[in-house]
Amino acid sequence: MARRVSIMDIAARAGVSHTTVSRALRGHTRISAVVRGRIIELADQMGYVPNAIAQSLQQQQSCTIGVVISDIADPFWGEVVKGIDDVCTSNGQSVLLHAAAHDEKLQITAIRRLQQRRVDGIIVVDSQLGPSEIRQLEASGSPMVFINSQRTFESSSLRSVTIDNYAGGAIAADHLVALGHHKVAYFGSPKRPGSNLKRSLGFIDTLVAHGVQRSRIVQNECATDIADIDGGYTMAQALNEPGVTAVFCYNDAIALGALAGFRANGVAVPHKISVVGFDDLAMARYSWPPLTTIAQPKELLGQTAMHNLATLIGGASVTDAVLVPSLLIRDSSTPLLKGLRS
Amino acid sequence: MARRVSIMDIAARAGVSHTTVSRALRGHTRISAVVRGRIIELADQMGYVPNAIAQSLQQQQSCTIGVVISDIADPFWGEVVKGIDDVCTSNGQSVLLHAAAHDEKLQITAIRRLQQRRVDGIIVVDSQLGPSEIRQLEASGSPMVFINSQRTFESSSLRSVTIDNYAGGAIAADHLVALGHHKVAYFGSPKRPGSNLKRSLGFIDTLVAHGVQRSRIVQNECATDIADIDGGYTMAQALNEPGVTAVFCYNDAIALGALAGFRANGVAVPHKISVVGFDDLAMARYSWPPLTTIAQPKELLGQTAMHNLATLIGGASVTDAVLVPSLLIRDSSTPLLKGLRS
DNA sequence: TCCGAACGCGCACACGTGTGCACAACACTT
């Protein structure tokens, strides 16, 4: 942070007080036109760049939003952050980014650091925090919005924006039942217990409601320590349930891995087995076969979170937002052929 | 930025001056053990969170790094940012993120905003800046590192970290020639003129050096206004050059799109045509067929940039870094069958 | 000519933190 020209330097050169410089640059009234003109010209000529740090200290607000994210390299979260950044930029705010893997301790540390930096508010993406940590955060008083959190909150300064995971699972079930499938599997991700549970419940409840027998619904979970895409690959290879003709996956990463896993086993998608994902990643359109999936409005997720955080910061209160997913039919799912019925 | 407890508040409660509190909390020597103990306990009990903004103002450094990026949703850049964040976090610094599409004006605006925030240094990812803007930035004095910039710099405070794009193109050519291909195409991206030119030159020069005739090298470019993956799809569908048996793509996104485009046209990869990408995205392993590609060390790119920026900030000088790409052979490239020779 | 109003500007403080210097109290040495 090199020493730069301040309004004091300008004031000295212009032969006025720094007060006058400050007022002139901020477009204050009651400053004579000549003085203002000279100050503005001088500021430009001397290469003056206002010091936002000093402004923050004085104004008691930093115009900065903290974002805590589990994995910035994940393309899904990347799009969410893009939505956040969009709104921030048009609000004149900046994004302070902190990565913090799937780990409570790291997430808390990241939040503490952001609070030291006096961010105006915090967005936590994919939070893993437990009830005791939440209580701690409520006490800290910072407005916070959680995106796709695994929990809900009571405090007025803590809000959430989520996808209706249960409805997403239900949509997948409707789709597969409409195609005639009646023995199916769910490939889950235990890393996200909350959303995983809701998607699987929505899926299973709806299947049952459509008359599918519980014994004909297979549930698998991938190992916690591997990437989703690898998990999908492994689960597809390991699937050894005769008669399963469709799989609903927790997300697209698992589904794309599953496509590769089935292919390696010589199981044709969708003719032998239909695959449905969740998220609608950019890649999903271009996989082979193109992936049928439950689409999340990713950028909207980020934008909504940021809008709600802004109103929270403004002192108003907001309700939790729940966005709706939608079915995107491509080629990885197909009607069950009569000959294949078991 | 709610009003929080300051060292003055603690001082009042402890009956000492704020000086003593500051020294006690910073582990200064020459503070009596009893007083220190009481202050630390009091600070904890009152929920004191140090104000990093005031510290920045006083210390004349913000411990903050600005990152300007063209598209945070791009999985490639996501991994680069992860590398940056890693090093930042272990250095006790934070990342201020600003997105700024492929647009000079937006990028300059973003840089100005970061300078207002008095970041200690700036990393610009995928810069599109022209010579005049560069000169402007040199004058501003902020240490900056450009990742995969389309240009090189002379100023001592402006450094770059890049992949050896020419070598990458050469490796792809070596690979395809070794497989027996002698009529090939290049699918380029005009959005990144510098790296696109180098990759294509390395590719073509090496092909020619191996005795491939120039007339047998086809060059295509995708439209500027569409995503890479769509561009790859379109170029693959439009490719109408009889006898072309291999394609080298500017990046994996284009290559993945091309795989889908060829498939839609009934052109089998790799049996009819081999495809080689560049980047090694996480998806490349799981495409169909799994993509042969020139791998970039993405996280290392970010880490190196951040390391070099840190030394630059420390006042030392560094040289431009050039990292080497490596060939990753998967299933989208295969030896040319004799029967297919043209 | 006199008086109130409007105008243009500066003083002094606030925001929260860190630090050079000074000063008082105490321990130790001669």
Add this chain to the structure above:
DNA sequence: AAGTGTTGTGCACACGTGTGCGCGTTCGGA
């Protein structure tokens, strides 16, 4: 007892900006 060194603490300032209040000047109207 006097001098010297050490220890613990506070004063006052700095960092850069914004603003309430007050003061002097000018203007307009009676």
